[in-house]
Amino acid sequence: QYYSEILNFDDPDWKEWQPYAAQQSDRRVSLPDNKPHHYYLFATQVRDTAGAVSVGLGYQVEVGHVKIFEGITHPDVEISEPFLGSWSGSEVDFEVAGGQQLNFSWTANANAYNGTIISYRHGWDLVSIEDPADPGWAVPPGRSKQNLFAEEKAFADGLHTFTVVVTDDANQQRVMSVRLRVVPFVAPENQLDIMVLDQVVDDDVQNWPDQSGEPRNDQVYRNAWWHFLADGVGGVAGIDWERDWVDHVRGVKYSDVVNYKVLLCYAKANGGQRMFEDFRAVNDNDQFVWLTPYQQRGGNLFLVGGSSMESFLENKANYMIPIVFKTREERLTVNGQSFVVGFGTRKMPDETIVQRGPNMYPYATAGIAALDWTSPNTKYIYNRPSVARFDRNVDCVGLKGLVLDSDFKSNHLIGPGVVADTILTEPAIDWHDVVDAAADTMRLFHLTFPFRVDEFVDGNVSSRATPIIQQECENGPGGMCIEPMFSGLSRFDYIRNYNWEHGDTDWPYSRYTANELDGGCGSLALTSYSDGVQVVERGSALTNGQTFGYFSYKTSLDKPTQTADVYWGFDPYRFDHAESRKAIRWVLQYFGLQINQ
Known part of the structure; x- marks a missing residue:
C-alpha cells in the first residue's frame, strides 16, 4: 500500500533524467560518498515515435536497485615477468638467482563490477604501503606508461618484496606482493668441487647393442662409466659420489648448483629432463635459464652429449637446419608445409620488440651462432621436404672420431699423450667396423651406426644463405667467443682413410658408382676431397671437420677464475674409454680441480 509513496517520480531525491548514450562507456554513473549497505534506486523511461513517455514504476x-557492499569486489590484476611467468594471486613467492634480471609488468581492470582503474603504483621493499612518501615507491600513483612496468632490477642476495597497488574509482585497492628469495653467489673458497648431473632419460636403450647383445646405451653402463670421477687414482680429489652425483629423476635448482665450482652435465634432449624442462620455452614463451648467472659469476659448466645443446630448445617437429639464432627469418614454406627457421620476436615489459634468438641460451650464454646435427630423424635440411636422415645418411656423415684442433693444442700447451690427437669410437660399443676390419670386409653401408644426433656449431653444410656470423669476445683467442677443441672425423672419411692406407687409393669409386654414393649417403652428404695431390669428387662427408667440441668464452670475463665453459656435442662415453677419460680429466684440471695421482 506504500508502493506509490516509495516509488514516486516527484520525490526530490531523484536525480535529473539522463539520455541513454550511444556508447556504453558514456552510460556509466558514479555514486560518490556511498555507504555500505545503503540502497540506490534507478528507473528507466522510454519514448515512442509519437513522443509519448512511459510512466510505469x-x-x-x-525500476531496479543497487545495494552497496564493502570489500567483496576489487580490481583484477595480473602480473607478468618474462621468465617467472604470469599470475593473478595477491601473494606469490619465488626463488631467484643472484644477479637475475627482473622485469615486471602488469595489467588490471574493474570490468567485473563496472568500475574504472584510476591509478597504479609500485615499489620495492616498502616499509608501509599506507605511507605515500615511503622511499621504496618507484613512481607516483598514476596511469601513465611508467605506471605499468617496473624498471629492470637485480639483487645479489637477500629477501625482497615487490609491491603493486591498483586503485579503482570507488577507492578500492588491490595489493599484489611478490616475495623473492635471492640465492647469492658462493665464494670459491666455500664451494664444493664438482656436481655431476645426469640428464639422459633412458627411454631408448636398445640401439647400442654390443657383440653380446647387451644394451650399452642403458644407464646401468653409462652411469657406471662416469663413476671413474670418484675413483682413487684418476678421480677428482674431494668428490663424494653419494653427495655430488645427481640422477636424472631428481630435480635440481640454482641453489643446489651454486655451491659447486664445476657442473659437469651429461645430457640428451628429452621431454623428461628434470632440469632442462624448466629452461625450455613453452609455446614460444621463453623461460629463465638460471645456468646463465651461475656461469657468469658462480662457476664453470662442462656440458656433454649428443643433442645436449638441443636440451635448451622447445621440442618441435619442424625445425630446419642449420638453426641460426641471429636472424629475422622465422618460417619457410616448402611444398605447402611450414618449417621453423628462426625464433621470431617477443615484447618486453616496456613494449619494445626484441628478437628471441640472440636472447636464447645457445647464443646469449654458450656463445654459438648456429647449431646443426649430423643425421637427425626429426629435423629437415634447409629448403628440403624430407627429414635430414635421408639427405645425410648416418653411415656416411656420422661422427666416427674426434680430432684435437692443432691451434687449441698449441694455445693450451697440451703435451704428447695428454689428450690424444684422434679419439675413435669405443670398440665395445661401435664394434661392427672393428670386426669388418679384422675380416678385411670394411663396408660403408651396413645400417649399424646409430649415432645420428651429435651436434656441431657455427657451420653451414646446407644451401641456406643466411649469414652465420661467429660471435666476438675480447678475452677469447683471436677475439672470438668459440675456440674449437675437437673437430669431427666422419665415418665416410674414416673408411676412406682406412682403404687408402691399405692400398685401395681408388676408393670410393673402386667399390661404388657415383649414383650408389648419392643414393646410399644421401644427396646432401658428400663433397669433394683433396689430399694435395688429387681431388676426389664425393670424397668426403660434409660433416667432416666441423666443430663438435669447443671452449666458450662468452661468460668467462666475470667468473672468479675467468676460465671458459666447455661444450661437447657428443657423448664421450661412446668414444674410446681410456682416451676420452683423459680428455675429461684435462678439462677438469683446466677448471682448477685436482686429479688424484
Missing part, C-alpha cells in the same frame, strides 16, 4: 521492470 514496476519493480524489476522499469
